[in-house]
Amino acid sequence: MESAEVEVRLLFFAKSRELVGRKEDTIKLPIHLLPAGLWEGILAKHPCLQPISDNITIALNQEYIAREETEPIVLKEGDEIAIIPPLSGG
Amino acid sequence: MESAEVEVRLLFFAKSRELVGRKEDTIKLPIHLLPAGLWEGILAKHPCLQPISDNITIALNQEYIAREETEPIVLKEGDEIAIIPPLSGG
Amino acid sequence: MSGEDVVAITPDKLNVEEITEMVKCPQAGAVTVFLGTTRDNFEDKKVIKLEYEAYVPMAEAEMRKLCHQIREKWNVEKIAIIHRIGIVPVMDASVIIAVSSVHRKESVEAVHYCIDSLKSSVPIWKKEVYGDGSCNWKENKE
């Protein structure tokens, strides 16, 4: 049985914004999924991110999540998922 | 045989200026003397400095000299000797 | 005390006097200020300007976390962390951090910690634009 899906917002910044060609998108994802599944889902919809996929971090509702985390994430409708390339502030 | 004497300038700052009641004076001192002798000569002329004598440093021509130094100093006419109470700049 | 913290992302030119005044207070004997400024070169290339972009609400939230971390580690009075976005010309400041404290050690150490941590945790990105028209998204190494 597949997990129910919700629609969440995707935000792109810096290099990821340039590769995708837009600042924002939406995506349907399972309510329950592992961080690794979140990466997979996003890359499946935006394969142009593949070249930088190893260097991308993701923030869910403005909190970093660890890709290797084995605790599942629970998504809600309208959650904000940001694609975070390597930082270079300062 | 006594060493020949020269006249040098004495400069007072902060607490030492207040104790002596003036910014500047002159003093006759031997041409060759140990740092300890320099302290003694100054305290002999200005006994009002006695209460802070342990905390005073001396600069000769704008260079600190160590009171416990056993190498003699050579003074010249007009040398500038500053009485330096504990520092509190910054 | 965290009411004393100012964090902001702004497109405006940063003013060191103004940001220093934000953290001055009668009980503080020390203020340390750090400015990150645009350099005119990277390796052998001439840099014309930097372009900064931020994930603004998260960047401000991460900057507030930095303030909390500083207050856990040091006894400081006031903290200001202001980061500029958009185009930052050579010699202009992209970031100014100011911290006041009763004694000097705390504000110096807190500012040092803050700029190091900001570079590794706050979602802001810069693109270097070179004299030959090319450009490059940078990556903080440290």
Place this chain on the structure above:
Amino acid sequence: MSGEDVVAITPDKLNVEEITEMVKCPQAGAVTVFLGTTRDNFEDKKVIKLEYEAYVPMAEAEMRKLCHQIREKWNVEKIAIIHRIGIVPVMDASVIIAVSSVHRKESVEAVHYCIDSLKSSVPIWKKEVYGDGSCNWKENKE
């Protein structure tokens, strides 16, 4: 490079913007600035103002020695050390030190070293004037 160093003793109010500008340069990516400011209290006493006095030529010579020491220890671009004398009211700066460097670590460490060393080597004295009319010559402990 020591031609890039500015040291001064002045009776004028210190301006952080002006002193920061003295050390900015196109090749520097970092400027660290330290301000020593007059606190309104010492232990349980209310401080009205500080009065600073310097052995001016020697103080400037010692500040130049600090610049040389900094340049022996760190690769920095420009250094400014300006100390105010006379009356310094609460919240005003008595000293401002600014150092620029290519990368941030050098300027932060150099400024930290500079203020510590200034307090132990530069012939300047301050008298605290209290609310009850009494006053006291201070002594740097560290």
